[in-house]
Every structure is written in C-alpha cells, then in structure tokens.
Amino acid sequence: MKSFITIDSPGADVLFSGNESIARGCVEAGVSLVTGYPGTPTTPVIEILKSVDSPIQARWAINEKVAFDIATGNSWAGLRTLVTMKMSGLNVASDSILSVAASGTVGGLVIYVGDDPNVYYGMVEQDSRYYALLSSAPMLVPANPQELLDFTRYAFELSEEIGGPVFLRSTTVLSNTYSKVTLGEVRRLRQKAHFDFNIDKYTKAGSIRCRKQHQEALDRVKKTATVADHLNILTEKGTKVGVIASSLAWDYLMEVLEKHDLDLTRLKVSTAHPIPGDKIRKTLESTERVLVLEELEPIIENGVRVQASMMENPPFVFGKEDGLVPRVGDLSPDQVREALSYVLGEKIEACPGLDINEKAESLKVERLLTFCSGCPHRNSYYAMIKAMKELGMDPSEIVVTGDIGCTVLGINEPFSICWTEVSMGSSIGLAEGFIEAGMKKPVVATLGDGTFYHSGISPMINAVATGQDMPVVILDNNWAAMTGYQSNFGTLGGDTVRIPIEKISRGFGVNSVKVVNPYKLKKSIRAYKKLLTARGVNVLILRGPCVARQPRTWDLAVRVNPKKCQGFEGCERTCIEALACPAIIRDGDDVRINQEDCQSCGLCVNYCPSAAIRSSPLKIRRKRIGI
Numbered sequence: 001m002k003s004f005i006t007i008d009s010p011g012a013d014v015l016f017s018g019n020e021s022i023a024r025g026c027v028e029a030g031v032s033l034v035t036g037y038p039g040t041p042t043t044p045v046i047e048i049l050k051s052v053d054s055p056i057q058a059r060w061a062i063n064e065k066v067a068f069d070i071a072t073g074n075s076w077a078g079l080r081t082l083v084t085m086k087m088s089g090l091n092v093a094s095d096s097i098l099s100v101a102a103s104g105t106v107g108g109l110v111i112y113v114g115d116d117p118n119v120y121y122g123m124v125e126q127d128s129r130y131y132a133l134l135s136s137a138p139m140l141v142p143a144n145p146q147e148l149l150d151f152t153r154y155a156f157e158l159s160e161e162i163g164g165p166v167f168l169r170s171t172t173v174l175s176n177t178y179s180k181v182t183l184g185e186v187r188r189l190r191q192k193a194h195f196d197f198n199i200d201k202y203t204k205a206g207s208i209r210c211r212k213q214h215q216e217a218l219d220r221v222k223k224t225a226t227v228a229d230h231l232n233i234l235t236e237k238g239t240k241v242g243v244i245a246s247s248l249a250w251d252y253l254m255e256v257l258e259k260h261d262l263d264l265t266r267l268k269v270s271t272a273h274p275i276p277g278d279k280i281r282k283t284l285e286s287t288e289r290v291l292v293l294e295e296l297e298p299i300i301e302n303g304v305r306v307q308a309s310m311m312e313n314p315p316f317v318f319g320k321e322d323g324l325v326p327r328v329g330d331l332s333p334d335q336v337r338e339a340l341s342y343v344l345g346e347k348i349e350a351c352p353g354l355d356i357n358e359k360a361e362s363l364k365v366e367r368l369l370t371f372c373s374g375c376p377h378r379n380s381y382y383a384m385i386k387a388m389k390e391l392g393m394d395p396s397e398i399v400v401t402g403d404i405g406c407t408v409l410g411i412n413e414p415f416s417i418c419w420t421e422v423s424m425g426s427s428i429g430l431a432e433g434f435i436e437a438g439m440k441k442p443v444v445a446t447l448g449d450g451t452f453y454h455s456g457i458s459p460m461i462n463a464v465a466t467g468q469d470m471p472v473v474i475l476d477n478n479w480a481a482m483t484g485y486q487s488n489f490g491t492l493g494g495d496t497v498r499i500p501i502e503k504i505s506r507g508f509g510v511n512s513v514k515v516v517n518p519y520k521l522k523k524s525i526r527a528y529k530k531l532l533t534a535r536g537v538n539v540l541i542l543r544g545p546c547v548a549r550q551p552r553t554w555d556l557a558v559r560v561n562p563k564k565c566q567g568f569e570g571c572e573r574t575c576i577e578a579l580a581c582p583a584i585i586r587d588g589d590d591v592r593i594n595q596e597d598c599q600s601c602g603l604c605v606n607y608c609p610s611a612a613i614r615s616s617p618l619k620i621r622r623k624r625i626g627i
C-alpha cells in the first residue's frame with residue numbers, strides 16, 4: 001500500500017491501516033515535517049513516510065519533548081507539522097505542549113497521540129483525552145481509517161483557522177485496523193519560513209501575558225465548537241432510547257445496530273474537546289434513556305451528565321459511572337450489544353461473528369514472557385547473577401532497578417532480577433532514591449541504549465553530582481528493538497551522527513566506563529564483579545546487537561548430545577528452566593535445540609553442567625555478534 005501514500009489519485013479506493021491513513025493525510029495536507037519518538041501504536045507513521053519518496057521530512061527525535069519542541073519551531077516558522085507519540089510520550093512532552101497551547105501556533109501543528117486501551121503493548125492504561133482539557137486545546141477522535149485520513153487533513157486546517165495546536169487521538173486497535181479508504185487530493189504547499197518577532201505570543205514573561213494567553217487558548221476551544229461542529233453528527237429518529245458514542249465505540253455501535261436492524265436516535269461525537277454541548281442537549285431533550293459509549297474514562301459521559309443536570313426533566317443517562325460500561329480495557333461490539341440490551345430493556349441476541357474477542361481469547365497459547373533466542377540481554381542478566389553469586393552476594397537481596405523496553409524482561413523467570421518499571425530512564429533516579437533511603441549496596445540501575453538517550457542522561461548526571469555509589473548497567477542492543485528497530489544516536493549504521501554512550505558518560509565524570517560483549521561470558525562476569533564492588537558511579541555497557549536485526553550468516557552448529565544429556569527429569573537445573581531460551585525445547589524426557597530458532601549465541605554451551613551441548617561441527621562464531 002506504500003505506493004499509494006504519495007500518488008495524487010483523488011477518489012481512488014485503497015486498503016489502508018489507520019497509520020497509513022495518517023501518513024497519507026499528512027501528504028494530502030502538504031505537511032513539511034513529521035517528527036516524534038517511537039512508541040506503539042503510533043510508530044509506523046514516520047517509518048512509512050521515511051520509506052516513500054515525498055517532500056515531507058520524516059525523522060525521529062531523542063524524546064517526545066524534543067520532538068514537540070522541534071515541531072513547534074517549524075510551526076512558528078509558518079510550516080505544517082505533525083508530531084507523533086504514544087500516550088506515555090505525551091506525558092514527557094506535556095510541559096511544552098501546555099505552554100505552546102497557550103501561546104498558539106502559526107503553521108498547522110497536529111499532535112498524533114496513540115492510547116492503548118486494554119494494554120496490548122504495556123504501560124499505564126491512560127486516557128490522553130484529559131490532556132486536551134488540561135491544555136485547552138481541541139482534540140479530534142476519529143472512528144475508522146477513513147476518518148483518520150480525513151481528520152488528519154482537516155486537523156491542519158483547523159489548527160491554522162484557530163491558531164493553536166490540535167490533538168488527533170487514536171488507539172491501538174484503530175491505528176492497526178485495515179479498511180477501505182478513499183483518497184483525497186495531494187496538496188503541495190509552497191511554504192516559506194518566516195518568524196513574527198512577538199514576545200507577547202512566544203514567551204511567558206509576566207502574569208499579564210500568561211493570563212492573556214490562557215484566555216486566547218479558551219477562545220480557540222470556543223471557536224472550535226463552532227467551526228468543527230460538522231464532525232459531530234446527530235441522527236434523530238424519535239426513539240425513546242438514544243445513544244451517544246465516540247471513536248471506535250461508534251463503529252461498534254453501528255455494527256450492532258445494522259446487524260440487529262435497529263434504528264435509534266444517535267449522536268456521533270468526533271470532538272472529544274470541546275464536546276458538542278448543543279447536540280448533546282438536543283439528544284437528551286428528545287429521549288428518555290441515553291447510553292453513552294466511549295473507551296476508558298467517562299469524559300464525554302460526564303459532559304452529558306452536566307448537560308442533563310441543567311434540564312428540568314432529564315432522561316436517564318447510562319454509561320461508566322453506573323458500572324454498565326467498563327472503564328478498564330477496550331470495548332467490543334459484544335459489550336456494546338449487552339449495554340444496549342440493558343438500556344432498551346430487551347435482550348439483543350449475540351450475532352455470529354460478534355463474539356470474535358472470546359474466540360481469539362480461546363486461541364491464546366501460554367508461553368513464558370522472556371528474551372528471544374540468542375538475545376544479548378539473556379547473557380547480560382545471566383552474567384550479572386553469576387557475578388553476584390561468585391562475590392558471595394544473594395541476588396534475591398539486591399535491588400536492581402529496571403527501565404522501559406526489552407531490557408526489563410529481566411523481571412521474569414528464570415532471572416527474576418529486575419524489580420521496577422516506571423518510565424523512560426527512571427531506573428537511575430529510582431536507584432539513587434533506594435541508596436539515599438539506606439538500602440544495602442550495591443543498588444544496581446539497568447537500562448537500554450534507547451532509554452539512556454531518551455531520559456537517562458539527566459539522572460546519571462544527578463547521581464554523579466550527588467556522589468552516589470551506583471553501578472549502572474546499560475544493555476546496548478544497538479536499536480529501539482521493541483518498537484521495530486528504529487536507530488538511536490548510538491546505533492552503528494544508524495541514520496544520524498553517532499554519539500556513543502561511553503563518550504557521553506565519560507563527559508559526566510563517572511568513575512569508570514567499560515564496554516563488554518555480553519556473548520563473552522567470562523569477560524562479562526569479570527566486568528560485573530568489578531562494577532558491583534566499585535565506589536562512585538560506574539558504567540558497564542554490555543553491547544551486543546539485537547539478534548532479530550542481525551542477518552544470519554552461518555550454518556547452525558549448536559546441538560544437544562543425547563548420550564551426554566541427563567534428560568529433563570535427570571538434570572538438576574535444566575538448561576530450559578535456568579536459561580529459558582525459546583530455542584531449547586523439551587521433547588518428553590529429551591531436550592533438544594530447535595535449529596530454526598537457535599541463534600548460536602553459545603550461552604547454553606557454557607551453561608550445561610554435563611557438557612552435553614556442543615557446537616558442532618563448526619566452532620561458535622561469536623564474531624558475527626561481536627563488535
């Protein structure tokens with residue numbers, strides 16, 4: 001579908017995912033820059049735009065706040081800009097977003113944020129619609145890929161019409177959904193950078209300016225209520241029961257109504273902020289019972305209840321506040337059907353095909369949440385535990401803080417060594433807090449290369465400046481692997497100038513920095529032993545590229561010798577339980593290595609107490625994964 005991202009063929013129908021629709025929307029809107037930080041579900045927009053030939057500059061920034069600041073500069077110079085981030089990233093960027101929402105913008109500035117109802121990808125089940133209220137900025141909430149395209153294009157027009165940033169909010173399911181989309185016309189804007197030197201607009205110097213900017217932001221929201229009201233569609237049918245629905249819940253509602261041949265008064269809400277007060281009032285006035293459908297928080301519902309509270313004889317309002325619609329997890333057509341049955345007072349039978357979530361649930365396969373076969377991080381944690389034991393330490397008594405990304409899988413069995421996961425780069429600050437509290441040393445901070453660049457630099461400076469004794473372990477797999485292999489500023493062969501972690505760390509004045517290849521087990525253990533007993537802030541970088549990214553260049557050679565292997569029951573702590581490499585599998589009492597999956601990293605060769613695992617006939621070529 002990528003070929004359709006840039007071609008000018010208005011009216012053509014194509015199959016697009018939600019993210020492809022947004023990328024296309026940027027092209028149709030004549031956007032000049034798309035920037036952001038990787039975070040599912042929003043990552044693909046920049047990846048798509050980087051892979052096609054278009055006049056749009058698409059690039060990643062070091063974190064979401066920096067991305068938003070870059071986007072703002074571009075907008076203040078008069079150019080159209082989209083900035084992308086997942087909900088956690090919105091928290092990072094929020095400091096600047098609230099300030100810029102008050103100042104206003106010049107070129108259209110659209111913030112594409114992806115929430116994750118049901119937590120398909122991890123982290124807080126956050127409802128980012130609150131940020132629209134908090135920052136007094138409008139938010140559009142599309143319901144399907146066609147609207148993602150149309151609303152993206154329109155969001156730039158709206159942003160320029162009101163003179164402020166506009167949020168475009170999607171969700172994991174919506175951004176990944178495919179459906180037929182009709183393309184619009186590609187605009188090629190001739191935008192020339194200019195800047196209006198105006199401290200009243202671009203600074204916060206003094207309360208008079210700040211109060212004026214606050215009022216202007218509120219006025220922009222008020223204007224949005226008029227100019228964007230066409231996105232909110234009221235269909236009056238004269239029924240006693242009405243439904244107000246937003247985003248994906250709207251599509252689920254339509255699916256249920258169509259399948260059951262129901263025709264009810266309904267209001268589609270596409271502006272989460274400001275919500276369409278007049279149309280909500282009309283819906284309430286013409287009905288006796290109103291169901292409000294939205295995912296996560298009851299934001300629209302509370303707006304509906306406020307409108308109802310101002311009426312003399314308001315209808316009954318049903319939704320999340322009374323527990324009919326869940327506040328946790330995402331919605332499904334089946335849940336919508338059940339809620340509607342309750343409000344209608346009559347059972348609507350499930351249709352075949354609408355219970356797809358239950359079917360999917362029944363197909364789930366139990367498996368250990370662990371590192372991939374041959375992952376360098378498995379070796380890194382294995383060596384850490386080995387070193388602790390050789391130093392006479394009990395790993396279960398040592399506080400090891402974790403961070404965001406693949407590295408945090410050290411929390412799981414069989415390693416069970418990481419104990420915290422808060423936010424990007426937080427492991428170092430958390431470790432400092434544990435040390436200050438008087439926890440037994442060492443307190444170890446672990447993080448990945450991406451998280452170090454994103455938000456690990458400031459806490460590391462803090463730890464050095466406050467004179468902590470802190471081992472910092474950076475598990476450097478060369479990529480932002482979890483979000484699909486985006487490069488960072490330390491990536492060998494990445495698409496920016498390389499600024500190695502060791503250079504940055506040395507610049508802070510840390511006590512020592514050591515770079516080790518985690519596939520070299522003995523060296524890694526030696527380096528850990530030094531690190532865990534050193535004073536001051538010391539950094540150990542375990543650098544081994546992600547095996548999923550590294551092309552396979554050799555014949556497999558690692559196998560279990562059945563004559564030597566003591567079998568699953570016979571071996572005290574089996575390779576399966578102690579390493580949990582997915583390539584080592586149990587076959588009855590036999591243990592064997594799945595040659596399709598094995599990456600020949602050699603860790604199990606080092607581990608087997610019976611020397612039953614051997615690389616044969618070739619020697620393990622660690623060179624391939626070495627630096």
Ligand code: SF4
Binds near residue numbers: 375579582602604
């Ligand atoms: S060599 Fe052993 S530990 Fe490494 S990927 Fe193969 S089976 Fe897993």
Ligand code: SF4
Binds near residue numbers: 564566573574611
């Ligand atoms: S650790 Fe060695 S002896 Fe034990 S089950 Fe695995 S291959 Fe066999």
